[in-house]
Amino acid sequence: MHLIQLLAASLAVSVSYALPVQEGAKKTFVMSRKPAVQYRPQAKSATLVANVTDPSVSRDSCGSVNMGGRTLWTCRDTAVRLPGTDQFGWVFTNTVGWTDHHPDGSPSIQTGGPAGAGSNGTNNILLMKGPQPSLPTFYALGSNQCPSSGVCADGTSRWTSWPDSPPMVSNTAQDGTATAYTWISNNHITSSGFQVLTTQPSVTLHKMTYKPNTNVNVVPTVKPVDTSFWKAGEIAYGTYGNVVNGGYAYLYGLLYPSGVALARVPVNSIEDKTKYQYYVSGKWTSTKPAIINPAAAVPNAGTTGQGTFYYCSKAQSYIWIGQNSPSVWADFYISTAPSPEGPWITPYLLYSGPNGDAELPSYSLQAHHHLLRKTDDGIYLTWTQYFKPSTYNAYVTPLVYVSFV
Template sequence: MFNHILLAACLAQTYASPLTPRAAVTPQVKSATYLGNVTDPALDRDSCGSVRIGTRAFWTCRDTMVYNTQSGQDQLPIIVSTAGWTDAVANTGGPAIKTTGGTVGAASNGKGPILQMYGNNVNSLKEYFPIASDNCNTNHGFCSDGTRWAIWPDSPPLITKSSPKSITAYNWIPRAHIQGLTLLNPSQAYSLYRTTYTGTSNKNTLPTATLVTTEFWKAGEIGFGDYGGVVKNGYAYLYGQNFNHNGTFIARVPTGSVETRSAYQFYNATSLTWSSTLPSINDTTAVIPNAGAGGQGTFYYSNYYKSYIWIGQAALEPVANFYISTAPAPEGPWVLPYKLFQGTNGDGFVGAYSLQANPALLPSTDASENGIYLTWTQPWSTGPYVTPLVYLAFQ
């Protein structure tokens, strides 16, 4: 259930920025408050991330299993991706934490605080992101030769269109073919998924995910959008990485043209220009210096700082050390990532992974608070995966 890419990643390289910094900000932690675990106690979930839809947070997760509260064990099959809702506090916003009396189950002892996920029927659990027909989709991505198609989202859906009643959002997800935790196709292609949602009186109704294009980015191409993205000023700005995860690239596309490859433009960090020429995955001139520390994380725009922010994990550092970088524009210049916060590790095969920032949980819709919610995955040698929720207040 662990993101295999983390183990294969190389240490993030840093580069001298070709741009003169215009308005660098460097947030520092004033206080950190543990709020509880994000969980549906009936489900053992790995690697979740959130996006704001209306007043609620919508979460997409990777491998998920039904958790038997009687035996304290997970039940097969493994579902490669699932989704769920969490509520906000009425009127004031922020996550609606159950401080006592939660259900006993995965990541919940019935006494400690939890942010309750909901919206799934455990008796008919299925993949949120549909598996392509050529990826052993009749057996949840598991193939008869012992390999597996791990269609794992690295970022939550990126909303490109919204109204009071509906949204449209997108994911670019790698078509990872694995055996154990070994990636069999390092030059993997990336599928494009569309998520749509129209408000309904049934709060358990989940958005709908549709496979738009099985190979939107072809094998050997940069998977723009997989590493994260930000929507601003009519564009979706999309980040991707090279094979070794030591270089970040950026593309942009009008929010109404996400499904049209010819509408994309790509940034060259040497000439400081956008063009329609797709860079090679080995093109060092297109690498955006310091845009992320190499590991999984989250890009977002902070209205408080008037700055783009990335928070996440360093490559080859599988512990709960959160790094941050900021920039005045999506393409930079990004400040050298620095350590922001150290969370608690699990005692499993690694300490932590899937480090995420969650602006979806902030009371405002434009991240105008001087702080951020963080989550990460703790693997434990005995027991389910745990997703702690911490609020960082900045100085």
């Protein structure tokens, strides 16, 4: 994770709440289209659908995945609303929650709800449900990472266990039981100044299992497979993004000092590093490249800013949507490719959303393709808005639907 992303999620812990910043019902614009062979969607219109929230907690940097016929959201720092106040405390390093779908698969939006984070009681919300409060921490901190909050007793440093990408579902059984994995960097930062203490930290591989259950308080079981699946100084494949297609999991990680690398593994062998292959110099190899090897770079596979990879069967294209690097604005860039290896087109601006007014106005840009109906031609987007304490004392997660030309 980049330092600026660490700053974003850390600084947002101490914000203070007013009303959510809302966009008009519709924002319509047209961008020029250049002739191309590859898929190059352009934004036709953008509609602010709702804020994604459980008003009783303030959640930072949420991503999502379809699991058991609902959407599972995995979020970073989560603070619980103090009873009878507009203040939030007891920060946990990550949590999860559920949102519902309509029968056609679209998000189940409701008008109004409890006032709190992202909700004034009358605006549209996509209500996140789950254990109340939504604790404990979902992805557990390691025994050497100052559990359970991650804040070390000496007060000088903190372990974060922040998911950069949502869970990757590798298999769904006939009874609906889902198996999924998440790669999380073992980030260690200073408590003040937010200095990164390990620039290329080791990575924990987490495995989760979920059998569909109508009880919203039931969340997937999760356990660490290996607390150093990728060692410190190695490419953290899977943390930057992932996509499953054709029996393979394709895992993206960041090079140092810049660039995006790619690995693949059969979906039934996620935990077996001997089955991994790496894309280097235009071909697949079983030799893992060094994090500084420029031959491992896949040009234009993202901007190195946080985002989401997915496969669009309608367009027969792999897609990345996310934040330009080192931007701190809600400017969503997009790149596409006919295969996970590329060639990826130069990322271009797809949509610009409303920002907060603090030092880090917007971050953690995410795309949510599983919320689309079969008839939709577009994408759902979210991001985290960050505000000055005098403006709004909570994280706000707008949900926008962008239609394509």
